[in-house]
Amino acid sequence: MPDTTTAARTLVVPAEAAGRRLDQYLVEALAVSRARVQWLLSEAKVLLEGKPPKASMKLRGGEELSVTGETEPRPLRAVPEAITLDIVYEDDDIAVVNKPAGMMVHAGAGSTDDARNRGTLVNALLHHFQELSSHGGELRPGIVHRLDKQTSGLLLVAKHDKAHAKLADMFARRQVRKTYIALVHGAVAAESGTVNAAISRDTVRRTRMTTRRDDGRTAISHYRVLRRIESPFGRFTLVSVRIETGRTHQIRVHMASLGHPVVGDTLYGAPAVVRLAPETGRAHTPRRRAPAVDAQPEPTLQLERNFLHAAELALSHPVTGASLAFQVPLPEELALFLKQLATELTIQRPPAAAAASAGKERIQ
Numbered sequence: 350m351p352d353t354t355t356a357a358r359t360l361v362v363p364a365e366a367a368g369r370r371l372d373q374y375l376v377e378a379l380a381v382s383r384a385r386v387q388w389l390l391s392e393a394k395v396l397l398e399g400k401p402p403k404a405s406m407k408l409r410g411g412e413e414l415s416v417t418g419e420t421e422p423r424p425l426r427a428v429p430e431a432i433t434l435d436i437v438y439e440d441d442d443i444a445v446v447n448k449p450a451g452m453m454v455h456a457g458a459g460s461t462d463d464a465r466n467r468g469t470l471v472n473a474l475l476h477h478f479q480e481l482s483s484h485g486g487e488l489r490p491g492i493v494h495r496l497d498k499q500t501s502g503l504l505l506v507a508k509h510d511k512a513h514a515k516l517a518d519m520f521a522r523r524q525v526r527k528t529y530i531a532l533v534h535g536a537v538a539a540e541s542g543t544v545n546a547a548i549s550r551d552t553v554r555r556t557r558m559t560t561r562r563d564d565g566r567t568a569i570s571h572y573r574v575l576r577r578i579e580s581p582f583g584r585f586t587l588v589s590v591r592i593e594t595g596r597t598h599q600i601r602v603h604m605a606s607l608g609h610p611v612v613g614d615t616l617y618g619a620p621a622v623v624r625l626a627p628e629t630g631r632a633h634t635p636r637r638r639a640p641a642v643d644a645q646p647e648p649t650l651q652l653e654r655n656f657l658h659a660a661e662l663a664l665s666h667p668v669t670g671a672s673l674a675f676q677v678p679l680p681e682e683l684a685l686f687l688k689q690l691a692t693e694l695t696i697q698r699p700p701a702a703a704a705a706s707a708g709k710e711r712i713q
Contacts, residue, residue: 360414367410371395371402379416394418426487427456427466432473437503437675442668443516444478444491444506446470447677450654454495454504456488474506481506482513493517494525494595499613501680502529502659507667515667520595526663528591529600530575530679532656532687533609534619537586541573544603548596557616558598560606569593570603580690582650583626585612587687589660600657612686613652623650652686 366374375386393401396415435447448470456466474481474491481491491506493516507513519525547565551557576587586609590600604610605617615621625647663674
């Protein structure tokens with residue numbers, strides 16, 4: 350395998366690479382990711398006869414390429430940032446924080462620049478706490494479990510390695526009780542139920558997870574209906590979901606598999622904009638006709654995040670054994686969305702005669 354850490358090197362393109370794109374050749378020749386090759390080319394770290402070539406350039410064979418940049422990024426180390434944290438509980442061993450939606454828990458392992466290692470929960474934790482466990486490595490100090498970026502709520506933090514090891518074991522033994530609140534589209538049929546469906550990566554859309562493959566990891570979610578909502582925008586169900594396992598996107602995937610995607614979760618089938626249900630909607634204006642002077646725009650609702658909140662957390666303290674239980678209410682944006690759904694709307698409809706006339710005009 351080539352040395353992927355050399356800062357400067359020369360490659361002679363072999364004859365068998367003739368006809369290939371430069372970027373495709375470099376991925377194999379340097380044994381690095383496509384993203385890293387794109388970075389090298391965009392930063393003029395690959396030169397052909399002293400000039401930066403295009404990624405799409407077709408090779409002839411025999412060219413000499415000079416690679417002047419590091420082909421493998423230096424590993425990032427999380428740095429402290431003065432970011433406000435909602436600390437629900439803290440002692441010498443652990444902390445519990447209420448993470449807002451929109452904040453990543455930590456930078457990704459594939460991060461290639463310092464800009465991506467900013468604004469995460471880990472950056473905030475390093476500023477607020479003097480000590481965190483090292484089990485997660487330099488990018489994930491203190492992190493025992495995670496929440497999706499657009500999921501809010503309670504998250505456990507280990508301040509030292511002993512607490513981290515014990516918490517990890519408790520999670521593995523399913524001894525930590527985690528309960529979420531979710532609003533989903535449609536009317537969930539049963540008042541309660543269990544989804545026991547293994548989860549794995551979608552082979553087509555790699556950002557998604559799926560329950561449709563046979564090689565998934567065990568995933569179990571227990572749901573209970575809290576409230577059924579009949580609104581001008583259709584039917585919705587507010588549910589609590591207790592998870593036994595913590596797979597990637599677990600609740601989002603499981604509820605979508607039942608035909609009830611989480612509101613705001615466009616990745617798993619929820620609409621980006623919630624519109625009036627057909628039976629309550631205003632009659633549509635015929636095409637090519639100017640709208641009436643007094644016509645009202647159709648009301649819509651939009652949630653810029655997933656309606657998923659980690660509301661409750663219960664466990665035994667990893668050091669003292671004391672019983673701990675925490676609960677946080679829905680954040681303001683989710684409570685407001687529920688209120689907007691329940692608001693009675695006055696929908697202006699055209700008079701029957703006008704509607705009939707419009708219908709005739711459409712078919713002429």
